[in-house]
Amino acid sequence: MSVSTHYDYLDLPCQAGQESFRSITRSYYRGAAGALLVYDITRRDTFNHLTTWLEDARQHASPNMAIMLIGNKTDLESKRKVSKEEGEQFARENGLVFLETSAKTAENVEEAFINTAKHIYTKIQSGEFDLSNESNGIKLGPQGQASQQAGRAGEQTGVSKCCQ
Template sequence: MSNRNLNLYGGLNQKIDYVFKVVLIGDSAVGKSQLLARFARNEFSIDSKATIGVEFQTRTLIIDTKTVKAQIWDTAGQERYRAVTSAYYRGAVGAMLVYDITKRQTFDHVSRWLEELRSHADNNMIIMLIGNKSDLGSLRAVSIEDAKEFAEREGLFFLETSALEALNVEIAFLTILTDIYRVVTKKTLVANDEADAATGSNLLNAKQILLPGQTQTTAGPNFGCCMSS
């Protein structure tokens, strides 16, 4: 049984407990749309065209008995769309910063993308660095060591993936979504305890959509900073 089949989906009429917005950012042609298609529909298209502006897809899954709707936004990497896509960072609680391991320039631009992300999005969002196209190892231009060093310095998760071969794609998305979930539920429980102590009320059922500023970034207990294939 594949990893995909092991991840339980929420039914069409099932109550959604949480909605998490995650953005995919990085240079054009690094494979952001393919990563999204692989995660959302388990598809890969050789003839995929560049994203125009912003698109998003959703996938509903179960995390720790709760139904979580992942809203994944795919942002265009072309310079002319930067002003448009920056507005879509608002409300995101997670980001996957993607580069192509065969194109050094896409990795060199990662710091610029990270700076833009942090200037437009909530400072406490959870961020993962993704080195895509790991199936093209013979053409590698970015070493795993360089990527790990950058991720550790910036406090990011790191993982290499292959959208073509569906390698580590599921793990990447589930890692970031699970970490978001753990931070959110921990924060919610603390808030509820404080509210209960003050008013005797319970706000847990009202918590469905995570908004910026409601998390504090901490790594989940089962995930380290950096992982590679």
């Protein structure tokens, strides 16, 4: 699993639990709209480090950052050391979105990114992210900028966005 990935216009740092990445990943949190916190279901130690990684993310990132907890390597079910229920419980207790994946078979990998993007989009719609501030990790493309400007013009003239 890579330290960081870029999905569309969203910066989503990915953590695999390796302590060697800890110092460099702190810089990835700044300006991130979302993060994928990944542990290996066949290695209990990666699950045990989640609290530290989550604290790191919350300390160095926007309080609005969408964090998805990923239990990886479902293709190795016979070697599982962390139950799905434990992952779900950790996610629930910490307000995270949860999914299990297999990077090897690609099971739920796309869904992990899509669900994270949907969670970020929900936060955008609720006003938790200021779209005019790129430090939130969200960069509007030309279409998005035109849409946002049209929305502001509608607010100023009293015309609703649906009627423009």
